[in-house]
Amino acid sequence: MRRLVVTGGAGFIGSNFVHHVIEHTGDHVTVLDKLTYAGNLASLEGLPEDRFTFVRGDITDASVVDALVSEADAVVHYAAESHNDNSLHDPRPFLDTNIIGTYTLLEAARRHGTRFHHISTDEVYGDLELDDPERFSESTPYNPSSPYSSTKAGSDLLVRAWVRSFGVQATISNCSNNYGPYQHVEKFIPRQITNVIRGIRPKLYGAGENVRDWIHAEDHSSAVLTILDKGVIGETYLIGADGEKNNLEVVELILDLMGQPSDAYDHVTDRAGHDLRYAIDSTKLRSELGWSPKFRDFEAGLADTVRWYRDHESWWASAKDGVEAFYAAKGQ
Ligand code: NAD
Ligand code: TDX
Secondary structure, three states: OOEEEOOOOEEEEEEHHHHHHHOOOOEEEEEOOOOOOOOOHHHHOOOHHHHEEEEOOOOOOOHHHHHHHHOOEEEEEEEOOHHHHHHHHHOHHHHHHHHHHHHHHHHHHHHHHHHEEEEEHHHHOOOOOOOOOOOOOOOOOOOOOHHEEEEEHHHHHHHHHHHHHHOOOEEEEEEEEEEEOOOOOOOHHHHHHHHHHOOOOOEEEOOOEEEOEEEEEEHHHHHHHHHHHHHHOOOOEOOOOOEEEOOOOHHHHHHHHHOOOOOOOOOEEEOOOOOOOOEEEOOHHHHHOOOOOOOOOHOOOOOHHHHHHHHHHHHHHHHHHHHHHHHHOOOO
């Protein structure tokens, strides 16, 4: 039995990972989460008391971090400010949490010799042209576009430096866009599903031609557990499930699944600096560590996700009006 500290475990992907670990291993999990607007304890309901502890705290708080890391066998670091649109509005929390928070965790891992896995994003690589035959790989140069992705890139570079300079036992993964239950309604897919439930037309930034490479959160979790178990220290692994779709296709699919006409959406003001396309080549993870995704049918996964938001209005309702007011003020 390992003792894991999972930062950001009350968020979308972190909570999925906590449930995944409890189901698939004998490990004990301590979640360290600040419960910002994005954290929700309801996402962690039903976990066995003897294998799960929740600590409310900030990853920039060195004393809290040190106490938890000193007792852990491994840290899996999900906590972040995660939304590009928020980072364009107010970048400062992104610097604090994503940069200083990661630094604080790395220093604790260094002091205590604790295994560290850093969760990152494909956005650190910038974007691709729509017709580029290449996809991102572990050797693609960093070229982030937004305050969010630049702070994630900065945090990745800190991890690499702490491995090389101080021998920290760390791995990094960069994953593509996740979807599934428990995602905050500020994000693209849950925003459009909950819009339709509320009788609001889905909102597409610009022409809707931007491409994202969708992966189910459950497949992200199985990949991270694989890297934690078998990953080579100092290495980076890209995580993706060959799920490229443009935003217009996704909106049309949501409308179809929800019984609406396929043109019942609005074009709204585009995102500043909007990355055109992300696409992941996950050959290294698949060939070296033997991982493969289970959710290969995006339409079926999306249908399940629509059902989940219909059935769990109490989980998202309190956030919806504030999120829509934020977007409306920006013409989105
Ligand atoms: P999220 O916004 O849903 O959750 C973030 C969690 O971190 C929340 O529970 C929040 O309370 C917590 N948190 C924020 N600041 C904190 C702080 N200072 N101290 C402690 N806890 C804090 O995010 P998510 O979508 O689940 O993303 C999780 C991680 O995965 C992030 O590192 C993100 O960069 C990465 N990632 C996300 C995606 C995606 O598609 N969502 C894709 C690739 C990588
Ligand atoms: O209302 C919307 N309309 C729209 O067209 C919203 C909220 C988004 N979009 C577009 C912007 C993007 O092209 O949809 C696409 C997806 O947007 P987001 O859900 O905001 O995700 P993205 O910016 O691609 O970043 C996500 O994936 C990578 C996560 O939020 C990041 O944390 C992760 O690193």
